[in-house]
Amino acid sequence: MNTLLVLLGPTGVGKTALSIEIAKWLNAPVISADSRQLYKDLSIGTSAPDPVQMESVSHYMIGTLALDDYYSASQYEKEVMMLLSELYKKHHIVVLSGGSMLYIDAICKGIDEIPTVTPDVRKVLWEQYAHDGLSPLLDELKEKDPVHYEEVDRSNYKRVIHAIEICRMTGLTYSSFRTRKVRKRPFQMIKIGLIRPREELYIRINERVDQMMQKGLLDEAMKVYPYRFYNSLNTVGYKELFDYFDGTWTLDIAVEKIKRNTRIYARKQMTWFKRDKDIHWFHPDDKQDIFNFVDTRIVTSLNG
Numbered sequence: 360m361n362t363l364l365v366l367l368g369p370t371g372v373g374k375t376a377l378s379i380e381i382a383k384w385l386n387a388p389v390i391s392a393d394s395r396q397l398y399k400d401l402s403i404g405t406s407a408p409d410p411v412q413m414e415s416v417s418h419y420m421i422g423t424l425a426l427d428d429y430y431s432a433s434q435y436e437k438e439v440m441m442l443l444s445e446l447y448k449k450h451h452i453v454v455l456s457g458g459s460m461l462y463i464d465a466i467c468k469g470i471d472e473i474p475t476v477t478p479d480v481r482k483v484l485w486e487q488y489a490h491d492g493l494s495p496l497l498d499e500l501k502e503k504d505p506v507h508y509e510e511v512d513r514s515n516y517k518r519v520i521h522a523i524e525i526c527r528m529t530g531l532t533y534s535s536f537r538t539r540k541v542r543k544r545p546f547q548m549i550k551i552g553l554i555r556p557r558e559e560l561y562i563r564i565n566e567r568v569d570q571m572m573q574k575g576l577l578d579e580a581m582k583v584y585p586y587r588f589y590n591s592l593n594t595v596g597y598k599e600l601f602d603y604f605d606g607t608w609t610l611d612i613a614v615e616k617i618k619r620n621t622r623i624y625a626r627k628q629m630t631w632f633k634r635d636k637d638i639h640w641f642h643p644d645d646k647q648d649i650f651n652f653v654d655t656r657i658v659t660s661l662n663g
Contacts, residue, residue, distance in 0.1 A: 361447045361546040362657060366456040367392070367463055367632060368553035369625035371564040373643040375408055377553065378456035379416055384650065385452045388417040390439060392457025392466070394432075395594050397424045403571055403579045404596040419446075426583060426591045429481070433473055436465035447546070452657070460631040467550070469542030473533075476524040484520050484527070485588070499523055504532040517593065549656050551649060552638040554629075561622055568618045571596065580604075595620045 364387070366378050382389045391397070395405040399422045402409075407421055419442055424430055439455075446453050455466060464470065488496060493516050500519055501508040503526040511518050522533035555563070580600040583592060587601045596617050603613035632638060641649050 360451075362452045363443070363466070363544075363546050363548045364452060364454045364653060365392075365463065365467060365548055365550045366454060366553070367458060367550065367638070368643075369560060369628040369632075370406075370458050370621060371567050371625065372458075372553045372555055372560060373563075374456050374458065374553055375406065375412065377643055377646070377649075378454055379408070379412055380646070381649075381653070382416040382454045385454070385653075387450055387452040387454050388419060388446055389454045389456055390442065391418065391420045392455050392459055392462045393421075394430075394435075394459040394462055395591070396421045396457075397430060397435075398422070398426055398428075398591045399424065400426065400583055401579070401591070401594075401597075403574050403576045404594065406567070406571070424591070426586045426589050428591070429476070429478070431473070431475070432461040432465045433470050434475075435462050436470050439466055443546070458628055460628060467544075467548055469540065471537050471540075473536050474525060474529055476521070476528055480524050480528045484524055485590075488516060488520055489588070493519065496520060496523055500526070504534055506534040507532065507537075510534070517590070548637070549653060550635065550638045551653070552632055552640040553643045554640045555642060560625060564621050564625060565618045568596075568614060568621065572614060576600070577610075595624055 364381065364385070366374055366381065368374055378389050381387070391407075393405060393407075395401055396407045397420060398405075401407070402422070408418055412418075413421070420435075420439065443453060455463070457463065461470070484496075496516070496519055497508070497513055500511070500523055504522060507522050511522060513519065525531070525533045525536065576596065577600060580597050581604065583597065584601060584604055586592060587597070592598070592601075599608070599613045599616040599620065602608050602616075603610050608616065639652060641652075
């Protein structure tokens, strides 16, 4: 039976290196489940696999989009499911590795069919947000879709804006498109979660940000600065440096903000992942335990 080995965990935990080791062991390709690695010109800030890593095993869904391309989890689902149907013709096992919660769920569970927002609707709303802030948009969402208003994280302006985009464009509520039905997949899934003690993870995150700066994150951010208002760049690591370029913060403060916001994001990831009881958790250093677990699951599936 075809297998999708899902390797997930918070940012900075060590997914990339281990995914390559596993892929080499299984002779399997790797599909990225990182919503920002999809974009070109963001390799340092998204910790995308380097050229040597990319050559060592086949990687997909990395660096395929321009910064101004609109992309969603539903598009990701469609493209990856089509990709999997092709990859399974040559491989019985494919590795899906990343930390973008919605993108992983889109493949493992399916995602609701939400209409694609037209550029003109998106432009108007983002300009309104830039001018007036979030408060009037929250009022609009409460009026147009009180059900989703009660469910949504009201501090997450991207989700608030997207819900209003759908309301304005379709004349229907965003909540009416959300069925939450889990789709059956034509492959088995093995979910491996990587976890470290909080302090250990935070040290790694802080060190990784320092390494990014040494590799040239500042120059990378400067190159994409003219496109800062694109949704692709509303990303930890870039928006803090944009504030430095604007003179809002010193560089030292901007770097500390990157570290802090990355740690916050890691906590959000863990909160999300811990809802899934099908995930089997390991410390990344326990490689042999991970390999043994995967091997046992694969052998069990082959034996029916």
